[in-house]
Amino acid sequence: MILNSGSPDISPDKPGENIILFEGTRYLVDYLHGDAPLAGGNGVVFKINNENGDEYALKVCKFPQETAETHKNYLKRMRFIREIRAFEKTSQAEHENIVGFIGQGELKIKNKTYDYYVMEKCDYSLGHYLDLQPDLTIQQRILLFDKILDGISYLHGYDLYHRDIKNDNVLILDNEPKICDLGLSAYRVRDMEIEREEKGEMIGPTGWFSPEATNKFLVENTSNKYNLDCVIGAKSDVFQLGKLFWYIVQGNLPLGQIAKSDLVASDSKSLYEAIRKCLIHSSKRRLSLDGLKKLVQDLRFEFGL
CATH class of the missing domain: 1.10.510.10 (Transferase(Phosphotransferase) domain 1)
Known part of the structure; x- marks a missing residue:
């Protein structure tokens, strides 16, 4: 299945079966470590890799774009968007001690749209x-x-x-x-x-x-x-x-x-x-x-x- 704007739904519980189309290249989605995604306050992190061996980290917002402004999680979604904007601004001139920001997009999960961004994967x-x-x-x-x-x-x-x-x-x-x-x-x-x-x-x-x-x-x-x-x-x-x-x-x-x-x-x-x-x-x-x-x-x- 394809992870991309307007694409079919995907199952985050089975990342090995999912493909993300990012900047024209297909990437296989998998767990970052072990058999579960890495979850934070606003997002969930996976790893992605393509047939050339390029490997990155994928961070997906926990809360869909459809989250109402009155919902308790709306602020958390806005923080995720602000995080993307902050990376976009500060990545204009790369700094070796800030994690590398690769790009951002959106994907469909169970008929809802989620924001995501891609960054370099660390050890x-x-x-x-x-x-x-x-x-x-x-x-x-x-x-x-x-x-x-x-x-x-x-x-x-x-x-x-x-x-x-x-x-x-x-x-x-x-x-x-x-x-x-x-x-x-x-x-x-x-x-x-x-x-x-x-x-x-x-x-x-x-x-x-x-x-x-x-x-x-x-x-x-x-x-x-x-x-x-x-x-x-x-x-x-x-x-x-x-x-x-x-x-x-x-x-x-x-x-x-x-x-x-x-x-x-x-x-x-x-x-x-x-x-x-x-x-x-x-x-x-x-x-x-x-x-x-x-x-x-x-x-x-x-x-x-």
Whole structure:
């Protein structure tokens, strides 16, 4: 059967029987890993390959175009569309640490139309990669984080904030980190539609929330008597980057009030301070992205990189 706009229905439960016609080439659809698709908040990911051996990842929106604006899943479908638009914009000049965007389209499943996009297929998630590489040196871990930081900086250059930085949203291809999943991304210029739709919502991954994201969930729909910061912006990404840096170095997450003695993987005071300054509660006092880049460059010098 053909996966394509206006084509016959397909069965996502039997991907090996399905063919997608993408940019004039036929691709066989299969599960990404094992015998089940990889499902996220807004989409489901498969792998596709053609007779020439070209292999990519296919991400299909969970919610059809027919989803009514009043339906609870309408916002999730809109996030999927925004993710496609964000990839289209930022892929105009490719960056080696952003997952490669190949193209987008739509397909039919049970007489409903679903949006999809195609991206390069990676080897591992960051977490799986680190599990396979337990003996990475602290120098290698700093370099790994620096590449991820460069990718986030690239997105910020388009005035785009990721807002969902975590280990699962960094993939590895040929030992290079690739930032993926722009489903929660938002632009610096205020989008009143997004603000209205997301008011009081928990934005981001559990365990990785910035204080602003928590405030948004807890107080944005109240009188907010103390004018607590509910804006998830550039420094919210910095907060999550601080958590990710700690995770890459040590394998766990910093929670609560941290001390230098909690970072047992390295005795470098400057490494600890770089992370600590990312995790400052107030976004006004927190390190900026440029400030973090400067500290990481200092770390590279300190560690001879």
